Amino acid sequence: MSGSGRFEDWTTGAEAIVYQSCGSCGNSQYFRRSFCAACGAADPVEKRASGEGTVYATSLVCRAATPETRAHVPYNIVLVDTSEGFRMMAHGDNDLAIGDRVTARFASFAGRLVPYFSRRGGAAPPESAGVG
Amino acid sequence: MSFITGVGLTSYGKHEGSSSLDLMSKAAELAISDAQLKRTDIDGVLCGYSTVAPHIMLATVFAEHFGIRPSYAHAVQVGGATGLAMTMLAHHLVEAGVARHVLVVAGENRLTGQSRDASILALAQVGHPEYEVPLGPTIPAYYGLVASRYMHEYGVTEEDLAEFAVLMRAHAVTHPGAQFHDLITVADVMASKPVALPLKLLDCCPVSDGGAAFVVSRERTGETGVRVRGCAQAHTHQHVTAAPRLSELGAEIAIARAKQASGVAIPDVRYAAVYDSFTITLAMLLEDLGLAARGEAAARVRAGYFGRDGAMPLNTHGGLLSYGHCGVGGAMAHLVETHLQMTERAGNRQVRDASIALLHGDGGVLSSHVSMFLERVR
Numbered sequence: 242m243s244g245s246g247r248f249e250d251w252t253t254g255a256e257a258i259v260y261q262s263c264g265s266c267g268n269s270q271y272f273r274r275s276f277c278a279a280c281g282a283a284d285p286v287e288k289r290a291s292g293e294g295t296v297y298a299t300s301l302v303c304r305a306a307t308p309e310t311r312a313h314v315p316y317n318i319v320l321v322d323t324s325e326g327f328r329m330m331a332h333g334d335n336d337l338a339i340g341d342r343v344t345a346r347f348a349s350f351a352g353r354l355v356p357y358f359s360r361r362g363g364a365a366p367p368e369s370a371g372v373g
Numbered sequence: 374m375s376f377i378t379g380v381g382l383t384s385y386g387k388h389e390g391s392s393s394l395d396l397m398s399k400a401a402e403l404a405i406s407d408a409q410l411k412r413t414d415i416d417g418v419l420c421g422y423s424t425v426a427p428h429i430m431l432a433t434v435f436a437e438h439f440g441i442r443p444s445y446a447h448a449v450q451v452g453g454a455t456g457l458a459m460t461m462l463a464h465h466l467v468e469a470g471v472a473r474h475v476l477v478v479a480g481e482n483r484l485t486g487q488s489r490d491a492s493i494l495a496l497a498q499v500g501h502p503e504y505e506v507p508l509g510p511t512i513p514a515y516y517g518l519v520a521s522r523y524m525h526e527y528g529v530t531e532e533d534l535a536e537f538a539v540l541m542r543a544h545a546v547t548h549p550g551a552q553f554h555d556l557i558t559v560a561d562v563m564a565s566k567p568v569a570l571p572l573k574l575l576d577c578c579p580v581s582d583g584g585a586a587f588v589v590s591r592e593r594t595g596e597t598g599v600r601v602r603g604c605a606q607a608h609t610h611q612h613v614t615a616a617p618r619l620s621e622l623g624a625e626i627a628i629a630r631a632k633q634a635s636g637v638a639i640p641d642v643r644y645a646a647v648y649d650s651f652t653i654t655l656a657m658l659l660e661d662l663g664l665a666a667r668g669e670a671a672a673r674v675r676a677g678y679f680g681r682d683g684a685m686p687l688n689t690h691g692g693l694l695s696y697g698h699c700g701v702g703g704a705m706a707h708l709v710e711t712h713l714q715m716t717e718r719a720g721n722r723q724v725r726d727a728s729i730a731l732l733h734g735d736g737g738v739l740s741s742h743v744s745m746f747l748e749r750v751r
Contacts, residue, residue, distance in 0.1 A: 299599050301570040302510065307509075310509035
């Protein structure tokens with residue numbers, strides 16, 4: 242955790258998925274804010290997610306828009322409903338199906354670290370950067 | 374009360390050498406002349422945005438360029454819903470007496486003014502800058518996600534989605550201004566290059582140059598009036614990650630509010646103009662709006678229901694999918710075509726009865742919605 246009470250997460254290069262939990266209404270939110278978007282209460286508590294979840298939606302990107310991302314096609318963009326109750330976008334194995342129970346690792350993509358989901362007990366992603 | 378008194382539309386496709394202001398001016402000129410007005414009659418200007426030439430004050434840039442000095446002017450930005458959102462605002466402005474004749478205008482040289490990659494990249498920025506964009510999604514991927522879920526929940530297939538591309542192309546073939554004039558089949562759509570599965574190239578609208586405009590006035594200027602009966606919006610989220618469940622999306626909320634505002638019910642509707650950035654967009658919106666039962670819109674396409682001679686003619690100009698998509702102007706073409714149909718000026722595309730029309734626009738990733746009912750009065 243940084244001095245300001247913030248956990249580092251994948252958006253800043255750390256191998257972690259972080260969310261916020263509201264002390265007043267119990268809502269979980271993924272996009273970081275200084276308040277709870279459901280009830281407006283200040284200072285939701287930052288928590289580290291387990292990386293477990295269920296696939297909500299998938300789209301296999303075959304046409305990318307930059308040279309950096311084009312080097313990775315096809316890559317699977319997934320929405321995952323985490324066991325902590327928030328939804329997140331990530332990468333995942335190309336054969337993931339809606340409803341699959343998945344676990345996050347971290348992989349490198351276009352020069353960055355991104356969360357990467359595989360079926361629970363599944364194989365490692367390409368260019369795996371370790372287990373989260 | 375408010376009326377759409379004039380419409381203007383350029384062809385969509387390549388307008389080599391035309392700037393966004395050129396295309397806006399061309400469409401504006403057509404709309405003002407169609408309304409039988411002079412440019413000095415215009416006292417309000419609402420315009421969209423240009424991704425090719427972004428500006429913080431596009432409405433006044435346009436007014437100066439066009440040579441008018443309106444008493445009310447600004448730009449509006451709600452993605453693909455911008456055209457109908459501007460129309461809704463113009464409706465309220467003339468009803469409130471703020472302006473007499475509001476010019477609603479948009480145009481963009483999106484095809485020839487920038488590379489296709491630049492276009493795709495600019496549009497992908499509707500995603501969340503920290504939590505989505507670094508993952509390399511594209512607009513087709515955002516809609517691909519929605520498509521995968523919709524297909525999963527309602528048993529819709531890729532062949533079902535292909536039907537909408539085929540229908541829009543069949544309509545575009547009959548319009549000289551459309552970007553595409555070659556008929557396609559379901560097999561062509563299925564065999565087209567994968568873009569963001571389940572969406573393939575022919576499930577996606579093209580990038581186009583073009584311009585569209587209309588005039589919204591307090592009183593009608595022609596014999597046949599096209600009156601705004603009622604309209605409403607709904608905004609449930611911006612980012613697909615934060616979208617509500619499929620049964621709680623904004624189209625259903627906006628149409629319920631528009632029905633209440635207008636007193637019009639779906640069985641009254643004779644013509645439909647529905648946003649179709651992707652085949653999945655059109656399929657979902659038709660079902661959300663109540664123009665087909667859940668999971669059954671494709672069956673209605675196959676049965677001819679949405680064809681020119683069907684019970685509910687839909688996007689008879691070819692829609693975004695085949696007339697083309699030049700940004701804000703893209704979905705404004707839907708309103709221009711609706712106006713031509715309602716005033717019986719659609720020529721070889723004329724439908725039997727377009728006395729009451731339903732229009733619906735969507736911006737972002739099913740984020741912002743505007744529903745509107747128009748009624749013909751004589």
